[in-house]
Amino acid sequence: MHMPDGLINAPVSIGAGVLVAGAVAVSLKKTKGSLDSQTAPMAGLVAVFIFAAQMINFPVAAGTSGHLMGGALAAILVGPWVAVLVMTVVVGIQALVFADGGLSALGINILNMGIVTVIVGTLVFALTMKVLSKTKSSIVAASAIAAFISVPAAALAFVIEYYLGGNATYDPMTVLISVVGVHLLIGIGEAIITALTVGAILATRADLVDGARKFLPKQKLIIKDSVVS
Amino acid sequence: MSSKKLLVIGLLASIVIAGFLSFYASSHPDGLEKVSADQGLDVTAVDSANADSALADYGVAGVENERASAFLGGVIGVAITGLAGVGLYVWLREPKSAETK
16 A cells, blocks of 8 residues: 555645644644553554554455555554554655655655544544444454454545546546455455454453543552552 | 563564564555556656665665565564654653652
């Protein structure tokens, strides 16, 4: 899903960059000093895990692969505002250090993989939890659904951006159907990886899953470290 | 499980995924690349300005062995992302004075 340079013209690329800069600025402001010593390290861990997991392309159809985007996963694990920062870090490092995704396309790539997925993932997760019982298995199921929908949503964002600023002549309808279609398949992989990851952390430290916190009974306060005053 | 233990397990899993499993990832184009090629969107694509950089495409320039190159690329990526994660931690963690209140 990393778009190279040259596909989309400068105005749309710059516009996406401005949108991303605004979203990152608001996210930074919203999250400064907002996490305690238990949850703050999760943001870095989620960034590292998503960076690693994105390297695994899995086959989806003849001659086609897909990989995790991770926006929905990050949103559920650390909340949407921190997730925007996490995804910006991941997609930024991929482009700047590993030349994966273009440099002038960086705004568009962060927008699609790091902001659209976070927003759609957050909304679908919240809506799904409204209708499900408030249990751990519901949280895993809602995570899978949110992750699944977030992928074609990111693909749709690309189609819109390409419609606005694509440099080649093309058939919009065919591109719409094929891009969204293949990303419905990739979304299944996204759903599986997201459900497994959320499930594993829920099973061990449910209190560290941001999306789960308000649905699960509060754990008893356990003080493990001795306090020396 | 302590959060420290979870952190260590998560990091180790990420190193295994990025360093070892990535070697076995599908080398077929991803969904967007495939459609771009099929529909002719990629005719205007240009290489990124840093396409020739030492770590381009998650390998390490000069390391002949493909497996070693992929391993190093993955582990370096985990390390760099981890450093950025430390930055995130510093930004996100509430001030000490607030915690002792």
